[in-house]
Amino acid sequence: MQNGQQYGQAPSAEQMQGWYNSPSASAEQTGRMTLDDVIMRTSLTLGTVIVMAVVGWMIPMLAFPAMLVGLVLGLVNAFKREPSPVLIMLYAVAQGLFVGGISGIFQQLYPGIVLQAVIGTIGVFVAVLVLYRMRILRTSPRLTKIVVVAMIGYLVFALANLGLSMFAGFNVRSDVQIFGIPLGVFIGAIAILLAAYSLVMDFENIENGIGRVARKYAWSAAFGLTVTLIWLYVEILRILALLQQD
Numbered sequence: 001m002q003n004g005q006q007y008g009q010a011p012s013a014e015q016m017q018g019w020y021n022s023p024s025a026s027a028e029q030t031g032r033m034t035l036d037d038v039i040m041r042t043s044l045t046l047g048t049v050i051v052m053a054v055v056g057w058m059i060p061m062l063a064f065p066a067m068l069v070g071l072v073l074g075l076v077n078a079f080k081r082e083p084s085p086v087l088i089m090l091y092a093v094a095q096g097l098f099v100g101g102i103s104g105i106f107q108q109l110y111p112g113i114v115l116q117a118v119i120g121t122i123g124v125f126v127a128v129l130v131l132y133r134m135r136i137l138r139t140s141p142r143l144t145k146i147v148v149v150a151m152i153g154y155l156v157f158a159l160a161n162l163g164l165s166m167f168a169g170f171n172v173r174s175d176v177q178i179f180g181i182p183l184g185v186f187i188g189a190i191a192i193l194l195a196a197y198s199l200v201m202d203f204e205n206i207e208n209g210i211g212r213v214a215r216k217y218a219w220s221a222a223f224g225l226t227v228t229l230i231w232l233y234v235e236i237l238r239i240l241a242l243l244q245q246d
Helices: 002-008 013-021 035-058 060-079 085-109 113-133 141-167 183-209 215-244
Strands: none
Touching: 035 060, 035 085, 035 215, 060 085, 060 215, 085 113, 085 215, 113 183, 113 215, 141 183, 183 215
């Protein structure tokens, strides 16, 4: 009976003070997303892209089917409410094959171009990250809507241009010129700006999600960063190739 009475008693002032002084549960303890979770999963996806890029480099014929598979998986992952680690890793595999294949092709045509594209990608990423940490770059609801619409428009253009290239032998990026400069250079510059803003959105989503959302959403953050970095690399590679054409 004494134990029952103790169980029903209100906590003493000493007990309440002890609870108050004890450290609060960390994001790790509560199952919330941490920065380490994002870093680990992003390292896993980007590491897979790099490994598969080596395979794609050696077997460039895989680039085109991998591009189509990566596009489908990218859209599926983007519209899924819950992140799927399996689908995200399959996306990384497909995109790695695609990136490696086109990189090998461009490297044969323009020696040294891949290293330049890698340095350019890292440079843009670091610059955006530093400016974001300095609170210079931030998103706004209105600008985000404009950028999202622009991204959809770019995707439509890219698919239409792919169809023209395959079935009509006409590439808008390289065959149309403005003042002697391929149109693709201007389009690529706009795409790089869109990708840079996408990085800002990725950083902001990660910052807002740490300690607030479930740990599984670290996969979503890793997927977003992987998509943006691949897009950024491919656009820089294309611009460099267009500028080196005769």
